[in-house]
Amino acid sequence: MNLEALVDCLSSASCAVTQVSTGLIVGMLLFLVTSGLSLIFGVLGIINFTHGAFYMLGAYFAFTAYALSGSFLAAMAAGAVGVGLFGMAFERLIMSRVYGRDILMQLLVCYAMILILDDGVKLLYGGEYRMMGMPDAFALPPVEIAGGFVPGYYLFMVGIALAAGLALWLGINGTRLGKIVRALAINPQMVGALGINTTLLYAGVFGLGSLLAGLAGALAAPIRTLTPGMGLSILIESFIVTVIGGMGSIAGAFLAALLIGFTRAFGAIGFPLFVDGMMFALMALVLIVKPSGLLGREAA
Amino acid sequence: MGTNSVSGRAPSRRQVLGGLAAGAAITGFPHIAGAQAKAIRVGMPTILSGRVAILGTSSRAAVQLAFRQINEAGGIGGRTLELVDRDSKGRPDEAAKVTRDLINNDGCEIIIDGEASSGAFAVHEVIRDLPVLCLHTCSETSSLSADPKLHVKTAFRCARQGIHDAVAGSTYAARIAKQKGLKRWMTCSPDYAYGRDNTAEFLEFAKLFEPSIETVDQVWPKLFAPDYTESITKILQTKPQAVYSALWGGDLVAFIEQSNLYRLFANVAMFSGGLGDPPVLTAIKQLPPGLNTAYRYNRTYPAKPANTAFADGFAKIAGHEPTNWAWQTYLGCLFVAEALKRTGGRTEGAKLASELKGMAVAAPFAVGETITMRDSDHTIVGYPVAWGRTVPKAPFVEDFSDVDWGKIVELETQWKKGKGYA
């Protein structure tokens, strides 16, 4: 524990800027993955354990599109849309068959899917480390803000994550479709009785959640190593974030992702060896005090 | 748990009988290898799936290359070498299980162990039980061969060893530190036993060789962490003159690329134990020039036609340049073949082990003429322990400077005494 270093850092503008930006960088990508996980749980009531594998898929889709076209935009689109479509197909063909069944059945299906996707990626790309590469537009020196440094690509990444989160939040809370989706989460029979195609809606929500994971993967592809099984650690982290924030709450996911991001950023300065233990402890504490999470609805 | 309905529809009789038949068919154990006169089977437990799959796939390709060459040259007294590889999925208990199966069930008479870290210790214990010849070709943990309490008569390590690397690395680092006046050092290594031991040993010797070196801070990112931003910004805050890192593989690729975003290496000298591995070097899109790295493998060093031929032959099978694990495993195969020649094809563990003790083989990777399997503690010496600097284009690392093995062995002996190993 080194509180002095922490205080020193907070009182210096350059250190504060760098560490705050670190918290945002770590937190926002995590938020992007977690928001999809939380959305799917909130509406469909299932925990999508394949979410980490979808993140991996997004990264590999982006890698392939970038290698073929050389266009960064095409890479992002391929990662996001490709995984969105894949998610919809997965929901229709496989996941929908275990709706309303034991959560363990869903877990088993997801596990099988993770095995298949990890192996499929290894079959197609081999076990080597892959890196998509940074497009020239971002190959600039880091931006200086009040003496602290923030790389341009991270500004872009945090911006996209914030925009996606905001769009999701506005979409759910401010549009007619969002209203229907919220209603679907509470009373699907009634929504169906009103003549709305709930099957399509379920697939759409699952696809959107997957798209967010794919987008996160695509955004990570230029800066994180691509290997089969890379989704595992992201799955655990986003799972912790979901539980702390509250299952099904997008705002909760945002809050918890920031919390984890800042814990990591300032933890590295103040209490470097306890950051991991901190995350588990936080998760256990939240579960004991308020099982539904920081911003989750109380279980009905 | 809310809804737990089970559909009322009973399965048809055919469905059930089909399932039972399938169940019965797979519970038998038909796969029993008979006495194979023609081929000598060599078993290989290794990691072929998950994040470190390249460890297993590249080690396997090295065995395939070596066995093909040995067999084409007439094999061992007319008998061919046959590889039986099996995925442990990175789980030590699974590694123990497949190793036992390879020996007991598949008739493997020799084991080439392509397991890392804990898996290698698990295989080591199996060999204590079932004493066939075993060569560990991927584990760098010093205690595996250095600790006499762990000694197994028929087990050998054919891989670089942490303590050798520490001495070599810190000798090189101390020299550069003196030249350039690098006094303030930081470390950034993965938080697990290997990362911590490696880093501690490096610092211990570096300070011994160059007392002006001072450790100003240490960061310990998690093993297999996808993101290193908080470690990188911590380094930026601390402003050291040099950084030592024991990161390796995909973790190191991510660390370098993310550091590039911050232009970290513009002001900080980097010393890396793992950067010299060709798949790491080729995966990094923008390799900064002038980073210091240990030799892991390079087709231009040692500059010998045999080395280039090995790299070409390997690349043809694997589709990429050899890894550190690849040359170690290939060398392991050379040791196995030579030992078999000397026993006249007899495969008893004790016989082969007595031949292997102190054996020197001519290898493409030897800096001198040969690499030796040391008699006393069953580990190799005389392999390349050089350090070099990165350049952005192939061969990616140049200016290799070798470290004298006499000095390494001398300090290793002291270290062993300190640890109570000797």
Added chain:
Amino acid sequence: MRVSLMRVSPLRAGLARDVAVAVAGLALLLALPMLFPQPALRDFLIYFFAYGLLAMSLNLLVGLTGLVSFGHAAYFATGAYAFGLLMQSGLVSIPVAALAAVGGTALVALVIGAICVRLKEIYFSFITLAFQMFIHSVIVTWVSLTGGDQGLRGGIPRPPILGLDLNDARVLYGTCAVVFVLCILAMRQVAQSPFGYTLRMIRDNPARANFLGVDVTAMKLGIFVFAAAMASVGGLILALFVSGAYPEFAFWTTSGEAIFMIMLGGMKVFLGPLAGTLLLQTLNHYVTIYTEHHGLVLGTVILVIVLGLRRGLADVLYDWLQARRARRAAASDPVPGSFEPAPLADGALIKGRTV
């Protein structure tokens, strides 16, 4: 406590039958290696014992009590490490170390369980997962004691007990088989006891159980600790066999596999999880031999089973037998629309849990 809401077979008759089955099972397990003397079969069965105990004990929570634990492997690992460390200390004999390891695990489970069992449904799953990850990180971090990620090195000594030399693979196998059967028998007795039936009631209707004066939390904690102790025996067998303990034992994927064994085998039949263990181990064994793409194969097989059969294999068999019995009953009863409820409409059965 008086709970006789469901049919409870007379204890003595039930016990006698269970013991008879156990003796027959043990005889079969001991005879198998004599009929097929390949060491590979013994190895395979020892792994089956270890993971079988993990899956069976987890089903006491999942199937019997309705507590879906995601962190059961933590106790498997605790047992393995405690036993390994005690044996490496060289101070105690194998039975003493084993008992201490099981007792120690029960204590750990008592502390963790006291916190966990207060949470309901999915939150119980999450907190058990959190504690498991915590234990895993303790094992990985506490290098001086546990060897960190490299596991307990140097082997676990096997000094003879009562003249039995456990370094002899056949003796080791026999000992493991006896321990395994005894543990299964113990779990069976717990499941068939009034305590076991109370747990079924808690699973099916906790509010009602509470209303009837059952201390639900204490009951849940009781089975949590017992299941953890049984899981630790599994870990102990594995540690004894592989002569080491590794942090992967405590990783969440090990818990995950135990859940898959239960799901593949089925939760309704007492021995269902063992069928699942056998199936998963066999699949794993053969698929790994023939292809390195076992992920593709195993994943596809699981999908086919889950989507095709929609329940574990033993459950399929059980439902089929029930349906056949129902058809026979219907055939022998000429009056259609009988008041006798068909077995398939049984409440507990609809719940899809151990009956």
